[in-house]
Amino acid sequence: MAQDKTTHFGYEDVRWEDKARRVEQVFDSVAGRYDLMNDLMSMGVHRVWKRFAIGLAAVRPEDAVLDLAAGTGDLALAMAGRLGPRGRMTLADYNGNMLALGRDRMLNAGHSDATFVQGDAEALPFADDSFDLVTMAFGLRNVRDKDAALASIYRVLRPGGRLLVLEFSKPRNPLLARAYDAYSFSVLPRLGQAVADDADSYRYLAESIRRHPDQDTLQGMFELAGFERTQVYNLTGGIVAVHRGYKL
């Protein structure tokens, strides 16, 4: 029965309908210090990861771009600068507080023509074949049904369109993996407590990363959703990976 269906929230098993609310609580809690924490946690490297992903996206001036889990708009800001008058930028996020921050940053940067949509990646509120490019940075991990999200993204992409997912993944080197584990479970919650006054949300971050599919599994999920010419780019030894697939 539907009410018995469970999913994971970090290492915890929660009821299916509770996960979205719990994830929303996490992001409500961290929204104000989100960018600062990203810089502190990654020691600034997240900017390099995002720049690499944007390079791979190869935004064209006339592209219709959807940035999912847009958050504070890091990716959207950089991509909007590459769009021409015929281009279209849409930011979507499940969390209203995060989307509000992204909207403010976009407007402050002069991108008043962007569209902002609060919505669920599993059931995107857009017509079929609407976008040339869909990006999702550090968002897929928090989605309950990743297969449904990938299928939904596939549906809204135009033929020839591409999806780029930038997400935490599995380090390829065992030594790096051990160091990374120690950092994630010892340092991150303390950093979260000190800076954002919220250790639990950053413990969830570390746990959700461990529960996220590894590079090969996610690539398989891309292919299952219908994406072709899929590729994986490991960054910083596989701590983060960019997955790309085309709707051909």
Added chain:
Amino acid sequence: MTPPALLLGALESLLNRLLARDPHALAQLQALGGGVVLRLTELDWELGVYPVAHGVVLGPAERGARAQVELQTKAVFALLRDPRAGRAVPGMHVAGDAEYLQRFVEVFQGLEADLAGLLEPWLGEQAAPAAAGLRRVQGFLRRGLSGLEASGAEFLAEESRDLVPAAELEDWMREVEELDLDVERFEARLRRVERRAGHGGEPVA
């Protein structure tokens, strides 16, 4: 084996940024379609270059490629030194649709590397002088490399005599060919002598 993904990604991003600044080249690539497979034999690297709507995708070799190019390392360096060297480069082997490959390569040869444009997001107004500086360094390195190559060849051939000068080598090759022909003629004459001697025929002139 495919080259490291990070290297491919960086190279693809650079190519696509260049193509984005040249809509004519991008349109030509899209019209060509297909793709080219490059094999770097000594590194055992193989990658496909496929035109897509926003530029090119660099990835594993797939079906649908219309030409294959095998390159030894020396050929890669020769092409980096002179991208217009074409198929005359030693260590390069081409298979598939040669005309398609020629047109494919011409698109990239025609790309103007707009260094100032590429540096502009990072350096702002300083991009143009920085690009000019980079071009000077590039020219200096290219001239330096050519000079070093010529001087090195001259030293090895003329001073240390470790290598034979090209002209002497050609003379020697010509003499070997003449010798080879002479030997063949001599063998033919011997066979004629043996044949006639065996049949008690008329003496050889």
